[in-house]
Amino acid sequence: xxxxxxxxxxxxxxxxxxxxxxxSTVVSQPSQAEPPxxxxxxxxxxxxxxxxxxxxxxVDTEAAPKLRAAxxxxxxxxADACVLDLTRVxxxxxxxxxxxxxxxxxxxxxxxxxxIAVDSNSTVIRPIEVTGLDVVLRLYHTVDEALEASNRxxxxxx
Numbered sequence: 001x002x003x004x005x006x007x008x009x010x011x012x013x014x015x016x017x018x019x020x021x022x023x024s025t026v027v028s029q030p031s032q033a034e035p036p037x038x039x040x041x042x043x044x045x046x047x048x049x050x051x052x053x054x055x056x057x058x059v060d061t062e063a064a065p066k067l068r069a070a071x072x073x074x075x076x077x078x079a080d081a082c083v084l085d086l087t088r089v090x091x092x093x094x095x096x097x098x099x100x101x102x103x104x105x106x107x108x109x110x111x112x113x114x115x116i117a118v119d120s121n122s123t124v125i126r127p128i129e130v131t132g133l134d135v136v137l138r139l140y141h142t143v144d145e146a147l148e149a150s151n152r153x154x155x156x157x158x
Contacts, residue, residue, distance in 0.1 A: 042070045047147055051078040054085040054143075059096030067096070071103040075112055082107060083146045086118045092127050100128075104137055113138060115146035 040063035041056035051074040059067055074082045084100075086092070100116065107114040115138045118125050128134050140146035 040066055042067065044070070044074060046078075047083075049079050050081045050083055050147060051075075052083045052085060052143060052147070054088070056088040058091035059086075059089055059099070060091060060093045061095040064093075064095035064099045068099045068103060071099070071114070072106060075103065075107045075110060075114065078112060081113045081115050081146075083115045083117060083143055085143050086116060086124050087122065087143075089122070089124050092124045094127075097127060097131055097133060100133065100137060115140060115149060117141070117143045117146045 039057055040059065041054075043054045045052050045054070053070055053074050055067065057063065071082065071084065100114075104114045117140050118128065120141060125134075128137070128139070138146075138149070140149060
């Protein structure tokens with residue numbers, strides 16, 4: 001209930017009404033928390049002297065530094081080419097695209113190549129094509145195709 005205090009200043013509960021106090025409703029939180037995002041999985045193997053990195057999961061802002069570190073290690077550990085298998089990646093954001101660009105340039109400056117296997121039906125190919133990186137990067141449909149390829153330049157240089 002409200003009253004008037006010294007100097008005509010109103011006192012009391014400003015939210016009280018004639019019908020009674022205002023009641024607040026607490027919105028409950030969902031009973032299940034969202035599942036955590038899939039972890040980035042990276043498995044490295046050597047095939048005929050070339051390092052193949054098979055990646056699974058999502059390549060986003062959080063995962064991109066881990067992928068970059070693995071790629072740099074793989075490029076440093078190969079005599080010729082590093083093959084990056086993205087055929088089982090579910091998501092690739094701008095941080096992942098930036099990682100592909102920077103590690104491709106890193107490989108070139110060290111006289112090596114980064115070959116990327118990506119399924120043409122995958123959701124990963126879309127951001128690569130939309131940004132025009134399909135012209136800049138060395139892309140292949142399968143790991144075997146990437147392993148059999150010579151160090152051909154990307155389409156932009158041909």
